[in-house]
Amino acid sequence: MLMGELSRRSGVPVATIKFYLREGLLPPGTPTAATRASYGEDHLRRLRLIRALLEVGEVSVATIRTILAVVDDRSVGVHQMLGAVQYALGPRLTPPTDGDPHWEAAGREADDLISDMGWIVAPEAPARTLLTATLAALRRTGSAPSGAGLHAYAEALSRLAASEVASLEPAGSPESPAARIALTESAVVGMVLHERVIIALRRLAQEDASARRYG
């Protein structure tokens, strides 16, 4: 299809498609004339992926570029892909250098929780630092969650993660490179957007709980 049709079918304006092409988010089409190119279904799918990550996932253009490079790298397996996407999503937090007691206590709490849950997690996993930084900030502001509350969250999310991850790759390997990319794209969307689903549901549940107690 030509760019006009790609724009109509994706709902993305032509100027925006050109921006994605310039930024390297969208691979170039097949040239059909000096100033024309033809686009396929894979361009349409990629456009929907970019839009979902940008608009609903609030992921930056730079991070999307990093994520798409992983999606397009055929040598990366599912486990490595998940890790690379998590790493790209950040946030990039650095431990304080001055031996902050809140950070140290939070780090021990995070390590203990991971070990209590029996989770297999790399020492340098960015989510471990995110958990530590968040628990440290909660301690600093006097709003640290109870150990029981943390365990309840961890148990609930662990059950959900197992079934979600199991659905990332169907039985057997994808037949073609194109099928592998389509699968990886849907895994990425699932990872990023399910976080937004969880946040939305948590806020709705909170509004309900607050309406019942204080409304």
Added chain:
Amino acid sequence: MLMGELSRRSGVPVATIKFYLREGLLPPGTPTAATRASYGEDHLRRLRLIRALLEVGEVSVATIRTILAVVDDRSVGVHQMLGAVQYALGPRLTPPTDGDPHWEAAGREADDLISDMGWIVAPEAPARTLLTATLAALRRTGSAPSGAGLHAYAEALSRLAASEVASLEPAGSPESPAARIALTESAVVGMVLHERVIIALRRLAQEDASARRYG
């Protein structure tokens, strides 16, 4: 205390404190001389709140300003405060105007879920739009979660929200305006940072599930 001590005790550089004062995030100190002011424990607490929201919560300065105005408004009750904070956190998503079938189906799915859960939620709740937009994007990319998966998330988060919201206000009203502000600040930090805790735990649980299946 003088600004130097406020900086040392909070770990926030003097230039940053001056920026927060200019931006209206931090209330001015009590003037003690033409170029000096004195700061109290409430300034220290407020600084820790700003830092937690900015650095760990990744909340923008503009959004923090909106949130702090709600925290400082004595006429706002707990339920209104929670709503105002949720609304400030966004994202601000607008439904498509062209009758997008994915959006319409996602909106029905969100409404059905809220009604199945028996949740009391305002029609204009931003979390309702966030849920609809996310489900619509997942549908567009062919990665929509199953109804059973959504319900499992909702059940788990509902249980957690009830106990979290119950802890927002201790028995009886806070004694003084200062105590009320301290309480509201800790509620805001809890709301924003517990979302980050959940995201961190979900990513850790995912890494574990992925290591076991594909690692």
